Amino acid sequence: MSTASPPTSGSPAPHTIRGTILRPFKVPPKSKSDWLAPAIITAKTITAAAECAPFPYVKGVSGTVLILLETVVTVKKNREDLEELCSSSTEIITILHDQIKAHGNTAAVKFKGLCEELESYLEAVILAIRNMQDRFKGFRGRVKEFLKSSSLTEEIAGYQAQIQGVCSKLKLMAIVETNFKVDEIHAIVTAPSFAVVKAGQNINNCPPPSRIFQGRQAILDKMHQFFNTDSGEQHIYVLYGLGGAGKTQIALKFIEQSSFSDVFFVDTSKVETIDTGLKSIAVSKNVGNSAQDALRWLESSHSNWLVFFDNADDPKINLNDFLPKCNHGNIIITSRNPDLRSYGAHTLVSDMEEADATTLLLRRANKESSEENLKLAIEIVKELYYLPLAIIQAGAFISKSEDLEGYLALYQSNQARLLSEKAAQSHDDYAQTVFTTWQISFNQLSHLAATLLQLCSFLHYIGISEDMFSTASKYDFPSWSPPREELQEPLEFLSHFVEPTGEWNSLKFLDITNEIKAYSLISFDAKAKLFSIHPLVHAWSRSALSDEIPLQSCMNSILGMCITEIPAHEIELASVWLIPHIVLLKYANPDRVADFRMAFWQIYYYTGRFKDAQAIAEQVLEKSQLILGEDDPNTLVAMGNLASTYSKLGELQKAKKLKVLVLEKCTKILGEDHPHTLFAMGNLAQTYSHLGEFQKAKELEVLVLEKRRKLLGEDHPDTLIAMGNLATTYYKRGKLQKAMELEVLVLEKRRKLLGEDHLDTLVAMENLARTYSGLEEFQKAEELEVPVLEKRRKLLGADHPDTLRAMANLTVTHSTLGDLNKALGCRGYSIIAIHPVITVYINAM
Structure with missing residues (x-):
């Protein structure tokens, strides 16, 4: 039996009408008396008072409660089964009366919806009771039985729960009174957190999971x-x-x-x-x-x-x-x-397992799990990177279009629209689409954090490093790169992280990245010190831009400034982690952004993308000849870069022609001992060597080595390069002992100066191993080639050209030593698969 709780502090005090004190209706504990009589008196009093009020819905609901009570009077036996329902109804109109008396129009307007809701429920209850009485006429004392019949029990219990829910809402609205705004009160009474307790249960109205929940x-x-x-x-x-x-x-x-x-x-x-x-x-x-x-x-x-x-x-x-x-x-x-x-x-909580993702897609799309549909679904969920909300949206669209087969092509050309489209029919209460849910988070970011995230959308979504930005902040405006006036936007952005002393402030950068991380829009690998962005967030952050050119230009310049400031001896290794970003950025139109093509050429060159490097080198040379003239040092550098690219592409005659021209101009303009002249001399010697003109190569390389020893000393990196080049020429001429003597010296010095893991040290090890093989000292060659392959896999990745060459060399050595198991074990390649690699690199040597 339900009873009203005594008033608590802060509850509205009782109010009077015509001298009668009205309180929430109470039934004495364990009372066996006719509890309807006082309830009817209360209802009649409130209904009479409502007649004088200008609120017809209050009058209507009060009158309906009175009709309910009078209808229950006609139930002769076991009417206590309806007691709780009647008690709640009477309590509601009592609270309504008190609130309207205290707050007038404010309360009346606030409670209008609840009055209409309750009146609808009560009319249904009254009709149900009357129908039950008609069905069971002539069966005295059987009220309890008809109330216990399954359909009727469910019907009454359902209305009882609904009325109790209205009562609970009304209590809360009465408590909050007028210190809440209307939209706040609406949030209270409609939010899933509002407890609507069903009879006999102690669990609130927590939303159920989606009907198509899958996996996890x-x-x-x-x-x-x-x-x-x-x-x-x-x-x-x-x-x-x-x-x-x-x-x-x-x-x-x-x-x-x-x-x-x-x-x-x-x-x-x-x-x-x-x-x-x-x-x-x-x-x-x-x-x-x-x-x-x-x-x-x-x-x-x-x-x-x-x-x-x-x-x-x-x-x-x-x-x-x-x-x-x-x-x-x-x-x-x-x-x-x-x-x-x-x-x-x-x-x-990240992406779904593939099997669960495909099942979810097909369930939402209302498609059977046939073999053909599963294949199509796998491709779709891969494209959606297994993100549940994206899969749900895709399934909803497919369900509407009934075209599973055509969805992928449609998505690839309309990604932003499809990930922003809300389905008309939903299996849960989530109101946002993929793109709108991220937009909500994005809107909370500061301007600086939002800018950083959007700049990163022009990079590859993995492998983003703070070093890119910190290195760029050290840009010192060399003569062959864009001047300050062309770099105002990137300089302004980077200035937020630079101290007045010019030092990079990692803490400020961390504050901004932490702000983005707080919404999971970016993640950080502490071990690798690299940031990454979910591929779909990456696509969204770029598609959200109304004009992407300014930010693309800014990121283009930051990368160019970064590459420009990387020391020459580090650029080859740096190119490995920079190349994915350069490729995705797709060097912007130089007429609209600062021109860092010379910097980007290095990245393409050192990662073996020689066709891309050639295209950039030709553009740079053409521009330099036009603006600076044929004899400008920067033009000669551009010419040398193009010639080196031709060499890598096997176009040796083109390379030779350019390199001869570069050497002539450098010697004339800069002098025989200038570093650029010596570089030009060494580059031409290499091309002579590739063309089989070993005597010409030797003469130039001996001269370069003598001058570098004299000008730079025995241990200078450029001296060691000259020494290594001369050793290679000796090797190709068959003078293996001379080659070995020079290469042993180069390796010793590079190990001492650069360490075991430096790429130049690995080149020295590889060259000496090649010479050992030529001298048929294969065991010594193997001892060098094993660590070269291991270190290149770690530093450059398994698919880098230098790694593949090291793998080919070691495979040949293993085979020569008769160890076919080791030969076959190089990265799992069969001899058939490895032979083309060996052929390519042996021919290129």
Whole structure:
């Protein structure tokens, strides 16, 4: 039997009409008397008062309650089965009366919707009771039986729960009175956190998971294990990750599979919604009307309750202020902010497993899991990078278009539109699309953080380094690169991270990247010191730009400034991690951006992309000849770069023609001992060597080595290069002993000066191993080639041309030594597969 609670502090005081004091209707505990009589008196009094008020909906609902009570009077037996329903109805009109008396029009307008809702339910109840009486006429004493019949029981129970829900909403609205805005009150009574307790249950109206929820079993198992472990402490579990990854759905699925005494859902997106959610807990438990009342109840109640703090995404909210301070209870938190991991156990929610992703797509698309459909689905989910929300949207579109086969091509040409389109029919309450959910996070970023994220959208989505920006900040405006006036935007952006002394401030950069990380829009690999962006976020952040040229130009310049400042002895290794970004950026139109083509040429050249390098080198030379003239030193550098590119492409006659011209001009303009002249001499000697003109090559290389020894000393890197080139010429002429003597010396000096892992040291090891092989000292060759291959795989990657050459060399050596198992074991290639590689690189030597 339901009874009204006594007024608490802050509750509205009773009000009078015509001298009669009205309070919420109460039934004495365990009363066996006719409880309808006082209820009818109360209803009649309120209905009479409502006649004088200018609010017809209040009058209507009061009159309907009176009709309900009078209808129940006609039920002769077991009418206590309807007592709770009648009690709630009478309590509602009592609260309505008190509120309107106290607050007049404000309350009347506020409660209009609830009055109409309740009146509709009551009319249905009255009709149901009358229908039941008609059906069971002549069966005295059988009221209880007809109330227990399945269909009628469900019908009455359903209306009873609905009316109790209205009563709970009304209580809360009465408590908050006029200190809440209308939209805040609406949020309270419509939010999932508002407790609508069904008869006989102690669980609130937490939303169910999506009807097509799929997979995530590993995370669910981990959560069940965690919450089922008695640690003697409060259980807190954090699901964090990118928006659209499915954090909320995993939490709801876990709750559905679990048995907690109470479940409270709190929207944690704002302080206001958190406060509202906690207030609703207090109201539903009749312990007060504030967030503090709710927290006190949670802290004092040792039942197996769970609070689900959903969407705790705002990094400016200190969630600890809203957590119950106790060693019992259960809490689940979902957030885009990885910092919330500090609250307890946690799991990064990222992309789905492929099998689960394809099943989800086909279920949402209403397509059967045939072999053909599965193949198509696999390709689609790969393109969507297994992101749940993107898969749901794709499935919804396919369901509407009924074209699974054609979706992929359509998506590839209309990505932004399809990832922004909200389906008309939904399987859950999530209101955002893939792109809009990220836009919400993006809008919270500061201007500087938003700019950094958008700049990174022009780079490859993995392998983004702080070093790119810090190195660019050291740009010192060399004569052959763009001047200051062409670089205002990148210089202004970088200035935010540079101290007045010119030093790079890593802490300021960290502050900005942490701001972006707080919404999981970027992630960081602490071991590799590299940032990455989810591929779909990467695409979205670029598609969101109304004009991408300014930011593309800015990022183009930052990369060019970075490359320009990388020391010459480091550029080859740096090119390995820079090339993916250069390729994606696709060097912008030089008429609209600062011209760093010379810098980009180096990256293409050192990563073996010689066709791309040739195209850039030809453009640079043409521009330099036009603007600076044929004899300008920068023109000669551009000419030499193009000639070197021709050599790598095997166009040796073109290379020779240019290199002869460069050497002549350098000698004439700069003199025989100038570094540029010596470089030109060494480059021409290499081409002579490739053409088989070994005597010409030797004469030039001997001269270069003598001059560099004299000018730079024995240990200078340029001297060692000259020594290595001369050794190569000796090797090709068959003078292997002379070659070996020079190469042993080069390797010793490079190990001492540069270390074992430097790329130049590896070149020296490779050259000496080649000479050992020529001298048939294959064991010595193998001892050098094994570490060369291992180190190049680590430094350059398995597919780099230099790695492939090292693999080919070692395979030949293993085979020559008769160790075919080792030969076949080089990266798992068969001899058939490796032979073309060997052929290419032996011919190029």
